Amino acid sequence: MSAVRRFVLLGVLALAVLPTPAEAGRRPFIWVWDTEIVPKGDVELEQWLWVKSRAPGVPERTSNYWVWWGPVFGLTQRLELAVPFQVLATRERTQLESFDADLRLRFNPRGDDSPWQGLLRVAYHHTIHTTQPPRLDANLVQSFETEGGLRLVLDLGAQVGLPALRGQEGPVRLLGTYAAGVSYPLIEDELRASLEAFGEIPLQGIPGGQHHFVGADVAWTFGRTWVTLGVMVGLTPLFPETPQFMPRLIWAVVL
Amino acid sequence: MNSLSARLVAAFMLLSVVALAVALVVTQRAVEEAAEEKIRADLTRTLDAFQRLSQAAQTRIKDVADAHARDRTFKDEALRVNSDDSAAGLDDGDAELEGIQSAHDVIISADTEVFGWIDKNPSIWAFFNVRKRLVFTHGDDEQVGKTVDNVPLLDRALHEGFASELWSPAYVRNLPFTFVPKTCTDMNTKECMREDDLLLVHAHRATTSGGENSLEQSARRPLGVVLTGRWVKEPLLENSLEKGSSGAALFALLAKDGTLTTSSDVPEQVRKRLVESSSDTIRPLKAPSDGGTPIVLENDSRDENETDSSWAFEVLADDGLYLVREAVFWDVHRKDGKDGTPIGRVFVMRNLDTEIKPILTGVRDWMMRTAVGVVLLAFVLAVMLARRLSAPLVQLEAAARQVRLGALDVEVPVRGTDEVGRLTGAFNEMVAGLRQRDQIHGLFKRYLDPQVVDELIRNPEKAAPGGERRELTVLFSDLVGFTSMSEEMSPEALVDVLNGYFERATEVLGQHGATLDKFIGDAIMCFWNAPLPQEDHAARACLTALRLVAVVDKLAPELEARGVSRLDCRIGLNTGPGVVGNIGSRAAQDYTVIGDTVNLASRLEGAAKVYGTRILVSEETVRASRGTVLARELDLLRVKGRQLPVRVYELVDVAGAPPPAHLARFAEGLALYRARHFTEARERFLSSPEDPPSRVFAARCEALSTQPPPEDWDGVFSLDTK
Amino acid sequence: MGRGALILLLSLAAPLAAAQQGTVRGEVRITVQGPDGRPVLKADRSGVVVYLTGYTEPPPSGEVNMAQRNKAFQPSVVGVVAGQKVRFSNNDVVVHNVFSRSRAGKFDAGKNRPGEDYTETFKKTGLIDVYCDIHEQMVATLVVVPNRAFAVTGPDGRFVLEGVPPGTHPIFAVHRRDERSDVSRAEVTVKPGGEAVVTLELNETRADDKHLDKHGRQYTPRSDAY
Known part of the structure; x- marks a missing residue:
């Protein structure tokens, strides 16, 4: 058989056959937060790349490219901490945007067999170079998994911008977010396909309108790595200021 | 066909043709038998070669399968098809099926060349996990997951590691899974069912750490069974291995359920017979004993054509006699020396008739040509030989003709010591004998004395030609009054009389050992002391003369009775030297004597008439006779042609006979005559008037007395007539 | 509540069942x-x-303990009924990371210090190989069976x-x-x-x-x- 086909086959088989880690498809969604956390004592390196493309309603706003990069530590059977930094790249400049501390708390310990699981996420977003104020995020996530592996996740969150934390002037900004997703395992422990919807509603102090997206993505686990790739499509006919596309790639490797 | 040459040639040709024909037939038979033997032996070799080939092919498949099983991709792939949970009965969600399904999908998507064991051709293969659930079969992309229970080959492979079987198309069709697609697609990307073929199926147990031959004997975990199938017809039966050697052997394979596949061109009768043969073959074959040495179980019907593992039989089909050799078709032998299991029967056959025919035809053509050539050569040789044989015979014939014509000096050269040579030699000897006989005949003719003849026969050199000078006594004899008689009588009577006289005369001559010179009409000339020496030759001659006269006297009354006037004879004898030998030309030769002595004898014979006596002999003769005869001196005579006078005598009688009275009176008268006392002499002579010489002398004396002779008269009477 | 009812039902049914089992x-x-x-x-x-096999029974309510002690699993062979919980408790002096990659129950307990434990529920029947991610020699087997009629042999x-309900069972x-x-x-x-x-x-x-x-x-x- 030709070398190319062999290589492809090898790749396919390797993907198909190499043993899977204990956690599989950890983040089935690109936007919706999920209730699974890293096992205690494990460290993952996550990297997100995403783009906020232009909105038809705000033609002068250019696309933004983001990189989120950081380790994720499993602290306890319930607690997970991520400490990433974020980089924003626009057409004019690329700059280190923020350092974050992202804490996720599961209500039930890992290994709990209940189909209902909940998670609370609290994150502090410390901006560095932008005019954006430091931010505090909070998300409440509830998931339900059926016997067949179908997963339904609802995620409600709020982002509070506190300029005072840096001694800046300005009002407190409040952004409400909601996200919901449905994920289905195509190949158990290996491939999941998902649909999600996400929306941001500025509540206070944030210019601009609401953004609402729907998207689809696919999450793939192989070996010590998992990848989730998807795209959110802005509902621009309804909300013209919503960026048209928001694709995101999440990639993580267990150390 | 009356020529010896022709007959010889014909006989030779007949012989050679017969011999050639016999040789042809014998050779043909021998060639036929040899070819048949060779074909039989070839069959055994072919069968062994086939077995080896099939073993090699199977071993190669097995090794390839092992190598593939060691292949990482397959190994990894196959890990999923077994589920220990399922083995333990705890697989409620059919996890095994999921693994099987995923492996199935991978195999399909990967394009089966990855797992194509054999060649670039699409292959027949299927893969099962350890619990005999179907993971993938090339015959049908859809089938997956089914547990296949009643295929004993799978169990054997799981147990032993490697197993093979021969499957017939019917069996393949009845399998609980689709091993071979039943219909051929147009693209023919897959092998499809073949009706007249058998499928050789190998089952390998695939394990994690490689195949059965992996070095890590311990850490082997069976993953499943891989089945590969190959149609046997093309690689095994039509293999060019056997096409190279002489003759095209045909093969057939018989599966255990009685399905047969054969090379092309095997007639139906043979096929039927092959199928029958294995079903009623009761031969139990090798049963390995514990020691590993095979034992052939005894079978009464075993013939010498059987080896330990194969046996032969014959099938008579429409197109000839097929020699068939049958053996068990084994799957691959295992490494520890144990035999594999029998999976069918293999037959190798050859059509004896079609194979022998070209050989025989070739041989026959060649032999025909050679025979024709040989026949031609034989003909030429025969002709030459016949000529050579009959040439001396022809020569002999010519020589014989010559001999018949009288040339007795013919000699045919003798060539060789064979019969013809001996015949030629015999001919030569015969001619020599004839010559000798001729000589002897001549001798017989001449030498009437049988003793002489014997002597000469015994010592033929004594009759050698060539002259020699000897002392001889010659006798001339003449019949008086014969000439006139010859005019009186008829020729037949004349000859009769003459022959009668000659008969007795020659008898006399023969008795006295005379050498007859010739008969001159009624005269006889003979001599003594040649060729054989006779001491008493003169005495013999005298006695002969006396007897001859007696013969004539005896004849006289007979002749008178016939009316023939009186017959008398005159004889003249002389002794003296003469040359005797074969005188004359070669064509007309005579053993005769010449010389003055002969002439004198002849004169004397003529002179006897003058004296009125019958026998006139010379003085030499009388002297030489040494008193064996009584002789009366008659006169001194000078004959014509001779200067010296000779004293002549008359033979009266043998010595001792009483002399007649007139002898003394004549002697007196003669003395008186010589003393020139002719008158007294005359008176004396007249006193014997019964004695013709006396009368003659009386007349002479009277004549001389009137006319006395000269003074130098020596008393010799000259006779001028012959 | 559900559990109580279940136990009541079972205890009621037990005499009836016991007469047949x-x-x-x-x-x-x-x-x-x-x-x-x-x-x-x-x-x-x-x-x-x-x-x-051949019939299922609800799992007992209690959980089974597989302790890690002296760098070993004790007990090293455990049978549980499908749906039963298993607690992996670290009774050792070192950190252990219990995991299994077996298809019937994948889990990763994370690094547990001495005294910590992790509980996992095994819903699917099957054979589960339990290892420690830190100590290679630690090996245990968890057999998840469909019903309560099981036992682990002694020496x-x-x-x-x-x-056992009457009938023929594998x-x-x-x-x-x-x-x-x-x-x-x-x-x-x-x-x-x-x-x-x-x-x-x-x-x-x-x-x-x-x-x-x-x-x-x-x-x-x-x-x-x-």
């Missing part, structure tokens, strides 16, 4: 390759899980399965070492209230003593591994 008893014999190459009976026949190889004996099972299967017929006796033969081949860590890699030598 039978027992299976017997022993397990293991044949190994002796030093001279000839098969020989293994002396220590412990660690074989004997169970029946004498004997077992008693109680509460009976399995699994002797699992690392990722290999020696499985013996038979059929046993139980009469109501009767006892069936069965002997199961296992043929033990040499152990496959290599396994990978929770990420599918080979173990790296660690200072505290031994």
